[in-house]
Amino acid sequence: MELSWKTTTPQNAGDRLYGAFNSEAGLMTLASAYPIVAVVRGGQWDIGWPDPKGDFVNSETALYDVTLRVPGDWQAVSTGVVTDRQEAGGAQTLRIVSGPQRDFTLALAQFQVLSAEVEGTRINSYFRAASAAGGQGALDAAGKALSAFNKRYGPYPLRELDVIEIPANTFLGVEYPGMIMIAEGLYGGGPDLELTVAHEVGHQWWYSQVGNDVQLSSWLDEALASYSQIVYQEEYGGAAAAERELNGFRERYQRALASGRDAPAQQANSQFRNNYVLLVYGKAVLFFQALRQQIGDDAFDHFLHDYYATNRYRYVTGADLVMAANQACSCDIQPLYDDWITRAVPLAVP
């Protein structure tokens, strides 16, 4: 299949539009900037218009081989690895290849960059000159998150992980395979940068490797990326910090209960009624804590490792998750799963 297309990014639109497709102040982010083959679900092409809540793109894992011609003085930040670079007449031509990836994302930057090597992965942090401390903080947090999740979930398979500061004011961070984008508002200091980076690095396991329908069951990746914030705190902040993180998710679920907005976390994004964040980033996160309490730390650890190892590059549903958990604990977690994920009944907060 061969296709020609042309696209134009919005200009300086981070305040009002999706900042991951935007040109602004030394940065052009090109998320979802090219046509892809739609996924097939139940024999049908998935060509529906995405709901603006959550992530937009469902895509099957593929190999990418990209030739890119851009001005010579811009950094090309991408999902893949640059294997060849030619420069002529002020332009550079790059060949970028990838292993199996769920998506290919590109950004062009004229930014500062700091890099570190962590357990065989090169982490690059791109940031504005005014954000030096935040750029270093993002690099450190990404390295710590990568190391923690390598241990707790299984190894990150890529040679690179890029972290980019972007002008975005409608969300805090967003994940792509091998690349995360973090809102510039977090680079000024405070703990939110570290935990947002941890969340987005968590998506490298839950979304990028183990995929799920981001429009029909977004809790599958979002709740595990959010649970990764607790895992990160367990590794680096200690028990009290992990408890504080957990409290944030408890508070969201309790808010849903108190305001009559409890509902199943397993819903299409379009079906949530002013409770998407409370349920997907609150109640569903507590499901994993309830599961851990029921089956114990060791079985929970096995579950995460096996779920990752078995389902890399695939699209999972809740049934795959239940199967992995049942195998890990040699028990039946279906009733617990139904209570927390597919029903709306009052539950003891774990």
Ligand SMILES: [Zn+2]
């Ligand atoms: Zn997320």
